[in-house]
Amino acid sequence: MGKLTVLALRAVLVALLAGSVFVQAVMVPLLAADLEGLNTDYAYLRTPLLVIIFLGVVTVQVILGCVWRLVTMVRRGTVFSHAAFRYVHIVIGALVTAALLVFALAVVLAPGDPVAPGIVLLICGASLAVLGVALVVLVLRMLLAQAVARDVEAAQMQAELDEVI
Numbered sequence: 245m246g247k248l249t250v251l252a253l254r255a256v257l258v259a260l261l262a263g264s265v266f267v268q269a270v271m272v273p274l275l276a277a278d279l280e281g282l283n284t285d286y287a288y289l290r291t292p293l294l295v296i297i298f299l300g301v302v303t304v305q306v307i308l309g310c311v312w313r314l315v316t317m318v319r320r321g322t323v324f325s326h327a328a329f330r331y332v333h334i335v336i337g338a339l340v341t342a343a344l345l346v347f348a349l350a351v352v353l354a355p356g357d358p359v360a361p362g363i364v365l366l367i368c369g370a371s372l373a374v375l376g377v378a379l380v381v382l383v384l385r386m387l388l389a390q391a392v393a394r395d396v397e398a399a400q401m402q403a404e405l406d407e408v409i
Contacts, residue, residue: 245318253315261308264301272298285356292352296345303342310335324388324395332385339378346371 310331317323350367
């Protein structure tokens with residue numbers, strides 16, 4: 245991966261992290277203030293909505309941190325090692341957590357009439373999409389495992405060849 249690509253990706257990661265911190269520090273409190281004036285029939289939604297949004301942002305931040313570490317490993321040429329699996333596993337876990345949070349949002353909004361049933365169905369679809377992304381990362385993890393195994397095998401063959409020569 246070229247230096248320019250790494251620099252561009254890191255700039256995007258920093259912008260996303262800054263945006264997520266802004267959402268946590270500014271937007272969530274503003275949303276909490278807005279929800280104070282919520283109809284009393286739907287006041288039960290306030291706390292679950294805020295918790296789901298806050299935890300959703302945390303999952304995004306965890307993923308951004310892991311991607312940063314993986315990009316660093318790519319730049320150093322150490323991504324094809326067992327250390328990379330730790331970050332990939334965390335990304336998969338965070339994506340599954342995000343999918344569960346999105347589904348929890350649908351469950352919270354389903355009873356009563358706070359939103360139309362079609363919106364709840366769309367939120368369930370979004371949860372399924374996030375889970376699909378987790379499965380794609382799982383497939384990529386399997387590819388990483390194959391690459392690490394091939395790298396280890398190549399290193400062993402090189403060592404045997406060096407002994408022969």
